[in-house]
Amino acid sequence: MDKNDSFMNMPDDKGHFGPYGGIFVAETLMEALQELRGAYEKYLQDADFLAELDADLQHYVGRPSPIYHAERLSRENGGAQIYLKREDLNHTGAHKVNNTIGQALLAKRMGKTRIIAETGAGQHGVATATVAARLGLECVVYMGEVDVARQEANVYRMRLLGAEVRSVSSGSKTLKDALNEAMRDWVATVDDTFYIIGTVAGPHPYPAMVRDFQAIIGREARQQIQDMTGHLPDALVACVGGGSNAIGLFYPFLDDKEVAIYGVEAAGEGLETGRHAAPLCAGEPGVLHGNRTYLMEDRDGQIIETHSISAGLDYPGVGPEHAWLKDTGRANYVAIDDQEALAAFHRLTRTEGIIPALESSHAIAYGLKLAATMKPDQVVLVNLSGRGDKDMHTVAAIEGIEI
Amino acid sequence: MSRIAERFAALKADGRAALVPFITAGDPHPNITVGLMHDMVEAGADLIELGVPFSDPMADGPVIQRASERALAHHVSLDDVIGMVKTFRQDDPDTPVILMGYLNPVEVMGYAAFARRAAQAGVDGALTVDVPPEEGHDLIQALRDEGLDAIYLAAPTSHRQRLEMIADAATGFIYYVSLKGVTGSANLVLDDVAKKLAEIRAVTDMPLGVGFGIKDAAMAADMAKIADAVVVGSALVSRVEANASKPDKIGAELKQLLQEMRQAMDDAGRESASPS
Numbered sequence: 178m179d180k181n182d183s184f185m186n187m188p189d190d191k192g193h194f195g196p197y198g199g200i201f202v203a204e205t206l207m208e209a210l211q212e213l214r215g216a217y218e219k220y221l222q223d224a225d226f227l228a229e230l231d232a233d234l235q236h237y238v239g240r241p242s243p244i245y246h247a248e249r250l251s252r253e254n255g256g257a258q259i260y261l262k263r264e265d266l267n268h269t270g271a272h273k274v275n276n277t278i279g280q281a282l283l284a285k286r287m288g289k290t291r292i293i294a295e296t297g298a299g300q301h302g303v304a305t306a307t308v309a310a311r312l313g314l315e316c317v318v319y320m321g322e323v324d325v326a327r328q329e330a331n332v333y334r335m336r337l338l339g340a341e342v343r344s345v346s347s348g349s350k351t352l353k354d355a356l357n358e359a360m361r362d363w364v365a366t367v368d369d370t371f372y373i374i375g376t377v378a379g380p381h382p383y384p385a386m387v388r389d390f391q392a393i394i395g396r397e398a399r400q401q402i403q404d405m406t407g408h409l410p411d412a413l414v415a416c417v418g419g420g421s422n423a424i425g426l427f428y429p430f431l432d433d434k435e436v437a438i439y440g441v442e443a444a445g446e447g448l449e450t451g452r453h454a455a456p457l458c459a460g461e462p463g464v465l466h467g468n469r470t471y472l473m474e475d476r477d478g479q480i481i482e483t484h485s486i487s488a489g490l491d492y493p494g495v496g497p498e499h500a501w502l503k504d505t506g507r508a509n510y511v512a513i514d515d516q517e518a519l520a521a522f523h524r525l526t527r528t529e530g531i532i533p534a535l536e537s538s539h540a541i542a543y544g545l546k547l548a549a550t551m552k553p554d555q556v557v558l559v560n561l562s563g564r565g566d567k568d569m570h571t572v573a574a575i576e577g578i579e580i
Numbered sequence: 581m582s583r584i585a586e587r588f589a590a591l592k593a594d595g596r597a598a599l600v601p602f603i604t605a606g607d608p609h610p611n612i613t614v615g616l617m618h619d620m621v622e623a624g625a626d627l628i629e630l631g632v633p634f635s636d637p638m639a640d641g642p643v644i645q646r647a648s649e650r651a652l653a654h655h656v657s658l659d660d661v662i663g664m665v666k667t668f669r670q671d672d673p674d675t676p677v678i679l680m681g682y683l684n685p686v687e688v689m690g691y692a693a694f695a696r697r698a699a700q701a702g703v704d705g706a707l708t709v710d711v712p713p714e715e716g717h718d719l720i721q722a723l724r725d726e727g728l729d730a731i732y733l734a735a736p737t738s739h740r741q742r743l744e745m746i747a748d749a750a751t752g753f754i755y756y757v758s759l760k761g762v763t764g765s766a767n768l769v770l771d772d773v774a775k776k777l778a779e780i781r782a783v784t785d786m787p788l789g790v791g792f793g794i795k796d797a798a799m800a801a802d803m804a805k806i807a808d809a810v811v812v813g814s815a816l817v818s819r820v821e822a823n824a825s826k827p828d829k830i831g832a833e834l835k836q837l838l839q840e841m842r843q844a845m846d847d848a849g850r851e852s853a854s855p856s
Contacts, residue, residue: 347642479652
């Protein structure tokens with residue numbers, strides 16, 4: 178393929194994915210971002226660094242994660258064969274650790290002694306606290322007050338791991354406010370502190386760097402699915418909050434034009450209600466958290482509150498590369514509401530004995546819909562980005578059960 | 581010459597530093613903002629920075645974030661803020677006003693529409709905190725087309741190459757963020773600020789304002805000896821917050837602090853100007 182036709186040579190030198198991405202932060206952060214960019218560009222070419230990263234991913238995380246043919250689910254559903262990329266089997270239970278391992282090793286090489294992170298569902302916070310514990314780094318995790326309440330188990334896990342969890346009570350008290358607060362911490366502490374962003378958003382180089390650490394998902398999957406089925410899949414499906422598990426799966430397939438790509442946003446109580454978290458499906462381009470991308474905003478440009486049953490998708494922005502993939506038409510973005518996600522959660526649990534995270538349940542739900550419209554010899558590869566243990570309380574509460 | 585340049589030229593001729601108060605428009609209620617602007621001018625303000633409320637003020641500390649939240653409770657929009665400046669201008673044709681805020685509300689309005697409406701209302705410049713020079717080209721152009729100044733921040737971490745880029749992008753004055761951290765932080769070290777201002781002066785002749793961490797008259801006086809403008813924000817906004825439930829007292833509170841600062845700055849100016 179001509180290099181100019183490739184979807185894999187973004188971002189440009191300024192961190193732009195077409196009109197999206199970039200660096201929209203106060204001057205106080207520019208130097209820190211340049212230092213980070215320098216380190217990222219250097220170490221992603223450094224054989225020692227990459228060998229250490231690979232070894233950790235293999236021996237500590239448990240990679241490669243398997244691909245599983247959900248035969249019973251596929252048969253009951255009818256249509257295409259559904260395969261699951263099992264990121265739920267990673268250490269700490271989700272794809273998040275692929276990135277935190279990478280960024281923490283980078284922090285160590287840069288001589289930083291303190292790690293900060295933001296978290297929504299708590300999965301990224303747990304994955305950050307985990308690697309900080311292992312490397313002996315001080316760790317502070319910012320988490321919205323609302324999320325602290327609905328993800329108690331993960332808060333306790335982070336504290337067990339030695340992290341300090343700081344509850345954020347400003348704004349909507351969720352992920353976006355935790356991110357604001359982490360940025361504020363970083364502005365004042367850049368000398369010794371590394372900020373591990375958990376998704377493919379934020380100012381350059383974060384969207385590119387997090388994608389590069391998560392792309393192991395797609396690289397493995399591209400090989401595994403061909404080994405198992407003899408060809409590339411017909412479609413990829415992954416949930417999109419900030420979009421890190423999705424871009425991790427999609428990126429190595431972007432130039433395989435015969436592979437259809439679907440990102441699944443959270444429709445919450447329904448796109449028509451306005452109570453959702455689907456900026457790509459129902460938002461407008463704007464600037465938030467250091468990058469230009471699709472946002473949930475009002476007509477004055479204020480960021481509005483999002484709604485989703487899954488804390489990990491409850492974010493008003495989305496990674497800029499997804500914004501670009503949407504506009505170019507290379508990927509399709511769709512939305513699944515709370516009820517559909519819950520139904521898929523139960524269905525996968527009962528038919529395959531796999532309890533998915535509520536985030537991943539959105540991808541399962543759309544994968545099932547899509548597969549039903551396809552032929553039995555076709556393949557839909559769904560990213561099972563995390564396991565549902567953390568969601569036991571949420572699901573039980575909906576059913577009126579107290580655990 | 582722009583109103584901002586004129587004002588700095590006049591102050592320089594007098595050997596005085598500018599006192600630049602910041603308040604968030606619409607905090608605690610949109611009805612009182614214009615009155616507060618006049619009060620601040622009466623108390624000795626030379627230029628006013630008017631904060632445009634934003635839901636996610638990432639570079640601000642908790643004091644100014646809460647000011648945004650109070651204003652947004654009344655749905656104060658960028659358009660409303662421009663309207664406040666228009667009303668202010670009817671009675672004050674001279675005091676420069678700059679809008680300080682974040683890009684997204686401007687992005688939604690459109691750069692050209694924003695610049696046109698702001699200029700027509702009598703706004704003199706804009707400081708969009710989250711737009712570094714690298715991303716600023718189109719916005720700066722739109723502002724310049726309407727004769728507005730694009731104010732830029734410089735930080736303790738900005739090295740020479742960045743300072744040159746900032747000096748190229750900025751007009752009006754450069755706002756030096758005097759410490760690492762968000763607005764309202766502590767620990768300002770005068771010698772460090774003086775050293776950095778000298779570095780900035782090596783790349784530009786533009787007036788230099790200093791802000792972030794200036795809490796009282798003594799600090800304002802110290803800064804007035806080394807900078808062309810002293811920006812005070814969180815200290816004022818804290819007083820607004822403390823009196824949010826009795827808004828008729830806010831004007832007097834702000835005037836008191838500004839008068840103390842003005843007096844101390846002018847005394848310090850006379851001391852350093854007198855032969856020793």
